[in-house]
Amino acid sequence: MTRPPERPRPRRLPLLLAFDLDGTLIPDLGREVPAATVRALARLRGLGARVAVITGRDAAPPHVLATAQPDAVATNNGGRVELNGELHREARFSEDELAAVLAHELEEARVVVFRPSGLYAELPPGHPPEAWMVERGVRPLAQAPAGEPTLKVGFYHPGVADFAARLRASHPHLVLTGAQPPYSEFLTVTPAGAHKGAALTLIAQGLGVELERTVVFGDSDNDVAMLEIAGYAVQVGHLPLLAPHADDRVSGPQALGAYLEGLADRLEAAEAPAT
CATH class of the missing domain: 3.30.1240.10 (Hypothetical Protein, Haloacid Dehalogenase-like Hydrolase; Chain: A; domain 2)
Incomplete structure (x- = not known):
């Protein structure tokens, strides 16, 4: 399954920004969000954007939670979902x-x-x-x-x-x-239903944001499920199998901050009063 032709970059609120962790929000096997990304996320949150981390890990590193300040966190490839610090769903094997x-x-x-x-x-x-x-x-x-x-x-x-x-x-x-x-x-x-697409759907519903207003960032095959259903999908890195599922691409985690600053610029321009 591939996405429809490239959609225009989002320019207005409300928006939910959902990030994979390793290779996307942080370098592979890293523990800290790059400083440029931290600054951009703070700016976007100040504008009213919501933030989610959706990862294959069983837990997000403390530094990520402290600096990204996500409204929602999904772990175990989306099997465990927390909204505003409260457990919302946990998928289990029979x-x-x-x-x-x-x-x-x-x-x-x-x-x-x-x-x-x-x-x-x-x-x-x-x-x-x-x-x-x-x-x-x-x-x-x-x-x-x-x-x-x-x-x-x-x-x-x-x-x-x-x-x-x-x-x-x-x-x-x-x-x-x-x-x-x-x-x-x-x-x-x-378990069944424990994938990142399902997690994105639950998070968007829980935060009151339509799926069409979600922007997703991912770098690997376990991100395909959420890239497919997002309103706008951004590939991070160069993995060929993701290209058909993305609307845009960022070269890697170190370039993510500049990309997010551009998104913040567009949101600010759209919200500025006409003169």
């Missing part, structure tokens, strides 16, 4: 779905399971946890509390594309992202 996801048959795979109490990993014998797992306090999957719901599962393995194809055939309602460039060896699985 027991049967989780059993199918964990029956992956990927020898030597690293599997990370995301639950409300924390992160749990199943690692190949003899493979110690990675540095980020130690930093996040990831525990063995066998220690996960019995009966606790699962929100997301991540796989690291060269064969995730084949597993993704099998899982799509057996459980087509589950949401799969990754398993293709640039994440050829990484696959994320979330």
Whole structure:
């Protein structure tokens, strides 16, 4: 599915600006929003624009929350949605779905399971946890509390594309992202309806903004669902598969601030009284 012909850039309020995190609002694996973007977001908020962060991570870094000051945050690829700091939705696997996801048959795979109490990993014998797992306090999957719901599962393995194809055939309602460039060896699985398009819809409704008044920024395949339904879609970076889904493009996170300043200029010009 591709978007209709390029739409004009938004020039009037109300607007909801929704951002992916890694590779979009912040550099890949970064923790801080570039200063130029922070300034532009403050200006846009002052004009009345609303801001949302919609990420594949299970939590947004504190610096992002402090500087972007989003009205809404969606994590786990959109499976968990918070509006004004309050939990609005949390998608969970059924027991049967989780059993199918964990029956992956990927020898030597690293599997990370995301639950409300924390992160749990199943690692190949003899493979110690990675540095980020130690930093996040990831525990063995066998220690996960019995009966606790699962929100997301991540796989690291060269064969995730084949597993993704099998899982799509057996459980087509589950949401799969990754398993293709640039994440050829990484696959994320979330429950039915847990995708960024659904999160954008819920956030827009909760904030009282029509979808036609949303501007979305994303850089990867898990952003396609929200790029498709947004009023205006901006690709960040150069990933070819996103080009058919975007109305505009920004070269990367470091160029985002200047792009947002241009948007603020247009909003101010539209709101200025006629002379």
